[in-house]
Amino acid sequence: MLFEAIKLARQTIQRNALRSFLTILGVVIGVAAVIAMVTIGNGTTAKVTADLAKLGTNLLFARPGQFGPGRASTDAKPFNMNDVDALKSQLLDVRAVAPVAQKSVKVVYRAENRTTIVTGTDNDYFVTGDWLLAAGRQFLEGEIRGGRAACIIGQTVREKLFGYADPIGQNLRVGNVSCEVIGLLETKGQSSTGLDQDDTVLLPLRAFHRRIAGNTDVGTILVSAKDGIDTAKVQVDIERLLRERRHISPGAEDDFSVRDMKQLVQTTVGTTTVLTGLLGAVAAVSLLVGGIGIMNIMLVSVTERTREIGIRLAIGALESQVLTQFLVEAVVLSLFGGLIGILLGLGLAWVTTTGLNVPFLIDPTIVLIAFGFSALVGVIFGYFPARRAAGLDPIEALRHE
C-alpha cells in the first residue's frame, strides 16, 4: 500500500511538474541555506584553527589605545623604540620582542610598480611572525643601527615586480628611498582575515622612521613567549612595564592593550560559530516558510481533486488510505525539495569555500539532519490537508464540480 502511495505521489508530481517545483522551492532554499551555511562555517572554523596551530600558541601583541566597542584608539600616545628596548631588556621568558611600524607605500622596480605594506622592524620579527627566508639574509647589525636602506621582500612583491628574475642585490625604490633587496621571504599565503601576507616589504625600523614615516612611532609590539611559559603571566609583565613607562597612575585605565593571539583567534572561532548558528536559525525559518508553502499547495490539490477523492472513497478506500496517499505525496514533495536543497547547498558551499580558500568539509550529520527535517516538514504540513481529504463526505465529493 505504501509502495502504491509512493508510485501515485510520483505520478501526481510528474503531472504537475512546474507547480510541484514551485511548491518545493521554499524547502529547496531553506535546506540549501542550512547546508551552505554550516558547511562554509565548518570550513572557516577549520581554517582558523589551522592558522592558530601555525601561529604557535605563545604570541602576544601590544597596541596603543583600547580596543573594543565604543573605544576610540587614535588619541593614545604611540609606542617608540625606547619602549621596545625596555621590553627586550626587562622581560623574562620571552624569545623575541619585535617592533612593527607600517605604512602603505608605492614600491618601484624599473617599469613595474606596486602599492604594498612596508613594515619597519628588526630581526626579532622573523621569530614572532615565524618567517623563514627563501633566499638572501636577515638584516645586519649595522643596517639596523645605521638605518641603512636594505629591504627584504615577500613573494607577492617579488612576483609582481621581478617576475622570474632574481631580486637579491637589485635596487628597489620604496617611496622616495632606493634600497637594496637583501632577502626574500618564504610564502605564507592568506591570513585568516583574507589578507595576502606575502604582499610586504620589510625595512630596518630606523630606516623606516627616517626615510618613510618621518616620525619615531611604533604601532605594534609583538612578543613571543618561550615554549612552556604561561602567556597570561607574560601579558601581566608587559602591562606592568608599559604602565610604568607611560606613567599611568594606579587605578587609572590602560591607554594601550595587550592581547594574546590565541585568545584573539579563539574569539574569531567563537564569533564564526555564533554567526553560523544564527544564519542556520534564519535558514530554519525559511524551511518553515517552505513547509507552509507545501501545506498551501496540498490544500489546493485536495480541493482540485475532491471528485477523485470521492471516487476513491466510494469504491473502497479507507480514510487511512486516503490520508496516507496525501501524506506520502507531501513527504515525497518535501524530501525531493530537501534532496535538491542539499545538492544546491553543497554546490554553493563548494564555490564559496574555494573562493575564500578555506577547506570544503561535508558534515554528514547536518546533511542527514536536513534530509530528516525536510521529511518532517512534509509530515507536519502535509497532515492537515491529508486529514481534510480523508474526512471528505464521498457523496458531497462526487457531486463536486
Added chain:
Amino acid sequence: MTSDRQEAAPLVELREATKVYGSGPAAVHALAGVNLAIGEGEFVAIMGPSGSGKSTAMNIIGCLDTPTAGEYRFKGIAVGQLSRNQRTLLRRHFLGFVFQGFNLLARTTAVENVELPLIYRGMAPAERRRLALGALRRVGLEGREHHTSSELSGGQQQRVAIARAIVTDPAVLLADEPTGNLDTKTSREIMELVATLNRDQGITVIMVTHETDIAAYARRAIRFLDGRVESDVPRREAA
C-alpha cells in the same frame, strides 16, 4: 461480516427508512418511511421526479449514507450501526458503482482505472492487471486498455466505469443515471451490457433513472414520490 446474516433475508432491505436534512421548520424529509426489499439477482429500476428521494435511497443502499430513522440492512447487516470505515469495507467487498458522469480518474488509462478498487484490496500487481484486463474484455473494450479517459468516447468511458464496478465481483451493481450523459444509441448499448451482466452473470443491478425506456430494461420498477414508494411493479423483461 456475514455472521448475523439471516436465513432467506433479502440482499437489500429498507424498513421505515427516514432521512431528514436540517432541523426545525427548515427540515427536509428526503425519505419519509420507505419499506423496500430487493433480492439477489434482481434488476431493479428506481424512478421518480427530482426531489422524490430516489438519490437519497440510492446513497443509503450504497452504504454512502445512513438513514436518520428506521433501518437499512445489507445482507442482513444493520448498516446504520456501522462506522464509516466499516461501511467503506462493505462497499469495497460487495458493491460496485456506476455514475452518470462516469467518474474515471483523469489522465489515467482504462486498465489503471479498473485496477483502482483492487489496489485498495491490497491485491498483487500481476493479479490485479489480469483481473482488470478480464473485466475490460467482459465490457467489450479489448484493444482500448491503455487509452486514457480523454481518448475514449462517452460510451467507452461508461464501459470502463462498468468494468471498474464489476472487477471485484460485487453482490450489487449500483448505477445512478448510467445513461444520463449518453446519446440514445450508446444508451441502448450500455443498457444491453448491463442487462447481459445481470442475466448471464447473476449480478444484482439497482439503477436510478428517470427515463422510461431505460427503466424498461429492468424487471422491476420502483417509483418514488415525495420521499415514499409510490409504486413497486414487476416489468416484462425487455426483448
